[in-house]
Amino acid sequence: MQNLTKGTLALAGCVAAGLWLAGGAAAQQKEILIGSQCDRTGPTQLVGTVFCPGVQDYVNLINSQGGVDGYKVRINELDNNYQVPPAIEEYERHKQEGAVSMLIWGTPQAEALNPRLEKDHIPGTSPGFGAAAAANGAKYPYLFPLAATYWSQGADAISFIKGKLGDSLKGKKIAYLYYDNPAGLEPMPILKELQTNEGFELRTFAVPPPGVEMSAQVLDIAQRYRPDFVIAHLFGRSPSVAIKGLKQAGYPLSKVLGLVWASSEADIAAAGGWAVAQGYHTMQFVGVGTDYPVLQQIKAMYQKEGKPPPQGMQTSVYYNRGIQDAAVHIEALRNALKLTGGKPPTGEDMKKGFEMIKDFTLGGLLPPLEVTPTDHEGGGWVQIFQVQGDKLVKETEWFHAYRDMVLKAVNAAS
């Protein structure tokens, strides 16, 4: 009996030692950790359930191709449920595990984490979220929006509308339908300034959170104000309500432009499908559709494993944005490894890596970003797509507008 116990103990010891050695061997493999906060639950889950798999798939694709200069990339994805205290906990955890850069999820989270990013010298990306002023790399050295901020979106929207209305906005009426929170209010200063410069009339229509009831605003727009164009800056469920409401009120959707969070296939489906949304214009800071080499590679990767391509690819707007967010980190890592000569980079190296991003478009999926130590937005590029038939059809190439004015506002905010 005693021998048996001893034998068992010895066996257990061997197994434990074996496991430990195996663990040691795994740790010796060169690996870089990128911390990711990505919400598949909470108020932004409509975005996250499509966005987060995009992040994972791109990183898996890079790893299946041998990683970056021999380093495997690990994404540790944590869900903060769109609350700030969990975001702090997750940030500290990523930091402890040695993450060299972070994907941040959410506007208040980006604001709350910014002081920590600065203190710990870890760069974070917040594409499509939060403070437009973060485009200023001098004031926010470790926060990278890396996509058109709300200020750029506002300026780009006006420029697009100007083109649609015959290259002059003098005396034209524009309605701004927005979600009544800081993010919804953010483009307002830019719109106001353009109003005086371009001489159009601007009326604002606030939609109180949670934004699912806006029949009064929609009727006001469609039947009383009758603007020449509508800019819809809405989030969550509300874009679909706006599309459906404007359609029912008889306002032509070909005179409506949705900013980036009112622009996904999911919004159109929730509004009643493609037939309802015909003509609706959408603004995108990442390309839409699956006709890009990187998406074909991901499809091939899944086929090789004998699995169907991920469902999220169908709602390509958010999936592609997930690819973008992961891709800029990988590109920054690639740049950082050039700087360190192949040694594992620090957060500081990664920051420099981000600031070297240039001519990196993944075959047109990403805009011609040019990140500099002062411009962390990369140019404020957007494309406009229109609902035609049962897909989003590209209307414009990458463009940005009123750049001087936007940059002036960014610098003034600092």
Add this chain to the structure above:
Amino acid sequence: MFYRESGVFKTSYAADMALMPLPNTRWAVAALGVLFIVIAPLACDEYTLSVLNLILIAVVGAIGLNILVGYTDQVSIGHGAFMSVGAYTAAHLITQLHAPFWIAVPAGGLMAALIGALVGIPSLRIKGLYLAIATLAAQLIIEWTINHVSWVSGGTQASIQVGPPSVFGTELTSAWQMYLFLMFFVILAIVGTQNLIRSRIGRAFIAIRDQDIAAEIIGINIFRYKLWAFAISSFYAGVTGVLYTYYLGIANYEQFQLDVSISFLAMVIIGGLGSTLGPIFGAIFVTLLPIVTRRVLESVGGLFFAASDLSAVIPSLRLAIFGGLIIFFLVMEPEGLNRLWRNVRNYFRTWPFSY
């Protein structure tokens, strides 16, 4: 703790009125003090301390809400908004007048107390669910005001950055410094509440809770004491808001929305109403449970799900387990974790001679 009260004889009024009448309690509190003030900041790494800090902030808010909900039997789902009142008041004082923390913290609390007392006025006419809705209105009004009044919010982004607090000329930047800073306020909150409920005001609160008509008949001014309850409770909420602002380095009202009010109510109810220990347990439970659940799921989840699905499964499963455990604990002990703790304590008090 596991000891009896027999053999302790009080020979003076002062001994009878003492906060901790039993010598054993004093020893236990001293030991806990050493553990949490000396050992914890030395032994814990930065990550653990950051989690502890979040718990400490939540403890202050939960203790404050418990004064209102647990001791006075009024309800508020506007406490998230009161926190934002404290946060913005302090943020303005800090950024514009360079106020030190010992001005910013009480000032934030006092402003929140003022607003809280105003919001408490309907409690004189309405009770229970009706009062809950009235305080919900306060939550929404305050959110709207901060969003739209730019001299309150500091701009359309509605966020104001503040630096770390400085004590005796030292800026508190590291996790352990912040831990001790927050611990100071937690101790103040605990001692303050313990003393408050033994005072004239506290006894009035409890009388109102137990039977408000009877309380009025024995001469308690219900009008005054209900507003006191709202004001004191909101003071704690305001302080919580200031502490969040210091800890995060930013005041932003989107951190104090309705879900925050609800989760603080959850802490108080799960912890146990009408005790000081209850909200502490509740704050620990609500803050820690999602973290622990995720850690457990990460280590054992691989046995049930494919590794590639894990990151999709964990967030949803975590919420389901979190909800399930809250139901489980409340069904097992409707009076909260504090009651559970007391049951355990009572069992061991007579152990091994329980009969």
